[in-house]
Amino acid sequence: MAVTVVVLARNRNLFAVIVLSGLYSFLMATVLVALDAVDVAMTEASVGAGVSTVLLLGALHLCRSEEARPVHKAWLPLAISIACGVILVYGSLGLPAFSDPAAPIHTHVVPRYLNDGPKETGVPNVVTAVLASYRGYDTLGETTVVFTAGAGVVALLRRRRARKDAPK
Amino acid sequence: MKRDLVLRVVAKVFLPFILIFALYVQFHGDFGPGGGFQAGVIIAAAVIFYALIYGLSNARRVVPEALVESMMAAGVLIYAGVGVLGLLFGGNYLDYFVLDRNPVVGQHRGIFWVEVGVAITVSGVMLKIFYMFADRGRIDK
Amino acid sequence: MSVAGHFAYAVTIFLMIAGLFIVIARGNLIKKLVGLGIFQTSVYLLYIAPGKLIGGTAPIVSESFSVYSNPLPHVLILTAIVVGVATLALGLALVVRIREAYDSIEEDDILAADRAAGDAEL
Numbered sequence A: 001m002a003v004t005v006v007v008l009a010r011n012r013n014l015f016a017v018i019v020l021s022g023l024y025s026f027l028m029a030t031v032l033v034a035l036d037a038v039d040v041a042m043t044e045a046s047v048g049a050g051v052s053t054v055l056l057l058g059a060l061h062l063c064r065s066e067e068a069r070p071v072h073k074a075w076l077p078l079a080i081s082i083a084c085g086v087i088l089v090y091g092s093l094g095l096p097a098f099s100d101p102a103a104p105i106h107t108h109v110v111p112r113y114l115n116d117g118p119k120e121t122g123v124p125n126v127v128t129a130v131l132a133s134y135r136g137y138d139t140l141g142e143t144t145v146v147f148t149a150g151a152g153v154v155a156l157l158r159r160r161r162a163r164k165d166a167p168k
Numbered sequence B: 001m002k003r004d005l006v007l008r009v010v011a012k013v014f015l016p017f018i019l020i021f022a023l024y025v026q027f028h029g030d031f032g033p034g035g036g037f038q039a040g041v042i043i044a045a046a047v048i049f050y051a052l053i054y055g056l057s058n059a060r061r062v063v064p065e066a067l068v069e070s071m072m073a074a075g076v077l078i079y080a081g082v083g084v085l086g087l088l089f090g091g092n093y094l095d096y097f098v099l100d101r102n103p104v105v106g107q108h109r110g111i112f113w114v115e116v117g118v119a120i121t122v123s124g125v126m127l128k129i130f131y132m133f134a135d136r137g138r139i140d141k
Numbered sequence C: 001m002s003v004a005g006h007f008a009y010a011v012t013i014f015l016m017i018a019g020l021f022i023v024i025a026r027g028n029l030i031k032k033l034v035g036l037g038i039f040q041t042s043v044y045l046l047y048i049a050p051g052k053l054i055g056g057t058a059p060i061v062s063e064s065f066s067v068y069s070n071p072l073p074h075v076l077i078l079t080a081i082v083v084g085v086a087t088l089a090l091g092l093a094l095v096v097r098i099r100e101a102y103d104s105i106e107e108d109d110i111l112a113a114d115r116a117a118g119d120a121e122l
Helices: A002-010 A014-034 A038-063 A075-092 A110-121 A126-134 A136-157 B005-030 B036-054 B056-062 B065-088 B103-136 C004-025 C029-051 C072-102 C107-121
Strands: none
Touching: A002 A014, A002 C004, A002 C029, A014 A038, A014 C029, A038 B036, A038 B103, A038 C029, A038 C072, A075 C004, A110 A126, A110 B103, A126 A136, A126 B103, A126 C072, A136 B065, A136 B103, A136 C072, B005 B036, B005 B103, B036 B056, B036 B103, B056 B103, B065 B103, B103 C072, C004 C029, C029 C072, C072 C107
């Protein structure tokens, strides 16, 4: 995945960039399956490698351009990024090691979800039970966000009646 | 792409399976990976696939704009409606266990309708966005 | 504290700074949006990687398994993915409108056009 991202950053042909981003989403979905996140992997594969790529290609078709040669050398952004990376690595040393059963993430409220979830809701898939029942408000908000995004795109891209060129 | 025979035949063969898979993912989300979002995106992908092969005007005839726009809003209303039902039956907003005498069955019903609402909204929005992008770029067709 | 124990974080941080670099160093608007997407996916990894238990399985309760990976990050990230694609769609709609207004989607050209318009107004 790191190779994909580096090639993506350096490539100037936007079509290639979009295809590489689809490939990157697909690799991410595979990694997620290896991490036991099957629901998330399915969503990332369908949304990231599917819908995102379609929307990016549609926008590219409407914009019809290629990336121009960068005017300034990118040393300052590179230095800033690497500095941020170093700070983050220093911060991550304090985080629990990979797959540590005593980490706080596993001990607070999750045992209740795993033990009582199927009994209280009758649904063996704990992710769906938590998403739709225990944390149903969040899913309501998310559905509203999706609807708002659709309404926003409609408001931005709606054609005016008697004009053929870009409405102002 | 309208004239390429292989693409048309393959699309015709694949589309029912894609739609059935979307329904499977939706309703089997309780027992395996899946749920509303994935099913909604797969339905939208199936219609986009049809539009790519057969042309936008054909796709507009099969899934008209008015249907897509009402789908966008209907899903959110179904979700909020389940919450209001919880209120009407005496519990808090979005309480599922008051929906039936047996609380587990009530939870099942609540989760079912909520996931249906989510799938409808997600598929409607994805499709509407695709329609808007495709419409903007059309010179004349 | 071992190197292998923190490898997941190293990968996440590399992807994060790569996404950040693309957003701040490249001028093309569509490429910026793709870089933002890469940044978002690295955040998904940041949440899900600590939830995995070696020897566990996907959090679908069944008779044959006893150790499950943590389902709570999955729920949060599911929402995050869908919200991410919603913002991507809105961002792309904005890029299309910018292209129609300025006839270019390079950041330098747009800033130059704005500056020229500001000078012309004075």
